[in-house]
Amino acid sequence: MFATINQLCVRTMSIRQSEVPMEQLPLIAEDKKALTVSEITRQIKLSLEHRFPRVWVQGEISNFKQHSSGHLYFTLRDEGAQVSGVMWRSRAEGLLFLPESGMKVIARGSITVYPPRGNYQLDVEQLTPLGVGELQLAFEKLKRKLAAEGLFDEEHKKPIPEYPETIGIITSETGAALQDIRSVLERRFPALDVLLLPVRVQGVGAAEEIAQAIVDINRYGRVDVIILGRGGGSLEDLWPFNEEIVARAVYGSHIPIISAVGHEIDFSISDFVADLRAPTPSAAAELVVHDRAELLEILRNYCYTMRGSMEERLSTLRDRVQGVLSSYSFNRPKDLLRESAQRVDELERSLTMKFSHLVQLLHHHHLTLQLRLESLNPKNVLRRGYALVRKQGDLITSARNLERGDDASIQFHDGTVETKVQS
Amino acid sequence: MSPAKPRKQSFEASLKRLEAIVESLEQGSVSLDDAAELYEEGIQLAKECAEKLKVAELKMKKLAKTLDGQFEIEGLNEE
Numbered sequence: 001m002f003a004t005i006n007q008l009c010v011r012t013m014s015i016r017q018s019e020v021p022m023e024q025l026p027l028i029a030e031d032k033k034a035l036t037v038s039e040i041t042r043q044i045k046l047s048l049e050h051r052f053p054r055v056w057v058q059g060e061i062s063n064f065k066q067h068s069s070g071h072l073y074f075t076l077r078d079e080g081a082q083v084s085g086v087m088w089r090s091r092a093e094g095l096l097f098l099p100e101s102g103m104k105v106i107a108r109g110s111i112t113v114y115p116p117r118g119n120y121q122l123d124v125e126q127l128t129p130l131g132v133g134e135l136q137l138a139f140e141k142l143k144r145k146l147a148a149e150g151l152f153d154e155e156h157k158k159p160i161p162e163y164p165e166t167i168g169i170i171t172s173e174t175g176a177a178l179q180d181i182r183s184v185l186e187r188r189f190p191a192l193d194v195l196l197l198p199v200r201v202q203g204v205g206a207a208e209e210i211a212q213a214i215v216d217i218n219r220y221g222r223v224d225v226i227i228l229g230r231g232g233g234s235l236e237d238l239w240p241f242n243e244e245i246v247a248r249a250v251y252g253s254h255i256p257i258i259s260a261v262g263h264e265i266d267f268s269i270s271d272f273v274a275d276l277r278a279p280t281p282s283a284a285a286e287l288v289v290h291d292r293a294e295l296l297e298i299l300r301n302y303c304y305t306m307r308g309s310m311e312e313r314l315s316t317l318r319d320r321v322q323g324v325l326s327s328y329s330f331n332r333p334k335d336l337l338r339e340s341a342q343r344v345d346e347l348e349r350s351l352t353m354k355f356s357h358l359v360q361l362l363h364h365h366h367l368t369l370q371l372r373l374e375s376l377n378p379k380n381v382l383r384r385g386y387a388l389v390r391k392q393g394d395l396i397t398s399a400r401n402l403e404r405g406d407d408a409s410i411q412f413h414d415g416t417v418e419t420k421v422q423s
Numbered sequence: 424m425s426p427a428k429p430r431k432q433s434f435e436a437s438l439k440r441l442e443a444i445v446e447s448l449e450q451g452s453v454s455l456d457d458a459a460e461l462y463e464e465g466i467q468l469a470k471e472c473a474e475k476l477k478v479a480e481l482k483m484k485k486l487a488k489t490l491d492g493q494f495e496i497e498g499l500n501e502e
Contacts, residue, residue, distance in 0.1 A: 361470065
């Protein structure tokens with residue numbers, strides 16, 4: 001274990017006494033004031049606690065003890081150092097796994113100094129296991145807990161608006177997910193306002209940022225639906241979306257949330273709490289808006305239906321007018337009937353004109369759209385000699401994102417090759 | 424169903440109104456004059472909807488928070 005501050009003081013004093021003549025020590029001259037042990041400890045406490053109010057420490061648990069009071073005591077260590085840790089009962093009760101010696105963890109907490117013993121320790125607020133096995137365990141445990149509380153119940157699911165006008169996106173500003181969502185929206189339904197809330201989507205502190213973004217966007221309010229997510233990654237990378245704080249924030253959102261985390265096979269806690277789960281960020285974008293080509297088609301059909309009903313009606317009318325005109329027994333002024341017949345004809349002409357104008361317009365939109373889609377199709381770009389580079393499935397858009405020795409795949413218009421980066 | 428005053432409204436509202444018009448024209452339960460007016464409104468709505476679909480560019484902004492907790496809309500740092 002660590003030398004306590006008291007021991008350190010004693011050791012320093014003894015060195016001084018043995019190696020340095022007393023009269024050369026200015027600090028302990030009779031009239032100058034030496035610090036008391038309490039005073040130096042107080043100053044150490046102030047400076048340490050001020051310097052490390054919130055830290056994340058990664059290490060291996062050793063000397064794990066659960067006291068009968070429920071508090072957890074342990075040491076966090078790596079090859080070169082160790083630090084004592086304590087987790088008070090109130091926080092330990094929220095743990096989703098049982099820590100044990102030998103387990104690798106990330107601890108979030110603050111450094112505190114305990115004057116009576118003259119030592120410092122990590123006051124742990126939250127422990128996250130680092131091993132995949134432990135993560136799985138924690139996942140299952142949180143899932144059971146939240147399911148029991150009813151957070152996943154269908155009755156809490158809010159409907160996703162059919163034609164949203166403003167879409168909120170909570171993801172990393174630089175990640176692949178944002179680009180994916182963006183290109184799908186641009187292709188399908190660009191008549192949208194998109195509001196991005198940039199957050200970190202992995203690593204320490206990401207879960208807190210995500211939860212805060214959900215609270216913020218709800219406070220801001222002017223958003224019809226939220227897409228929350230990130231691209232694929234390891235279980236550790238996706239972990240923030242499995243944290244309770246994110247689950248509770250998703251549950252508390254008044255705005256419907258579509259959760260889109262990782263690839264199709266990845267399920268996260270936020271998927272279960274969200275109002276809708278999308279297998280990937282691109283799929284979330286597909287789900288959230290209609291395809292405008294389809295909508296144009298629907299509009300066109302509506303126009304034909306309206307036109308059809310009107311035509312039917314007019315021809316019935318015309319028949320009736322004709323019928324009366326040719327009827328033997330009519331006794332009403334002829335002019336009035338002729339007027340009716342004329343009015344029917346006029347109406348029909350006007351309808352036809354308006355109709356054909358609109359159909360032309362819709363047809364034109366459709367064509368422009370198809371041309372645009374064709375030009376957006378990446379395959380056509382690839383045919384011109386460009387290629388797409390991916391690392392572990394993620395699109396690489398900068399030379400800085402590849403290092404020597406990385407495995408990469410290069411997609412041409414007619415196939416993909418695997419390669420290793422040489423320099 | 425009676426003819427409504429044309430007004431600027433959301434895409435969804437326009438489309439829903441258009442659906443209702445199509446339905447009532449199909450049922451043929453309105454007078455000829457009303458039908459003619461509905462037809463005109465329907466054509467106008469279809470045109471408005473189509474215009475909206477024509478928008479080519481996504482409007483993307485960033486929601487940022489100032490130190491005092493207020494919200495600010497910012498442009499995106501495009502590459």
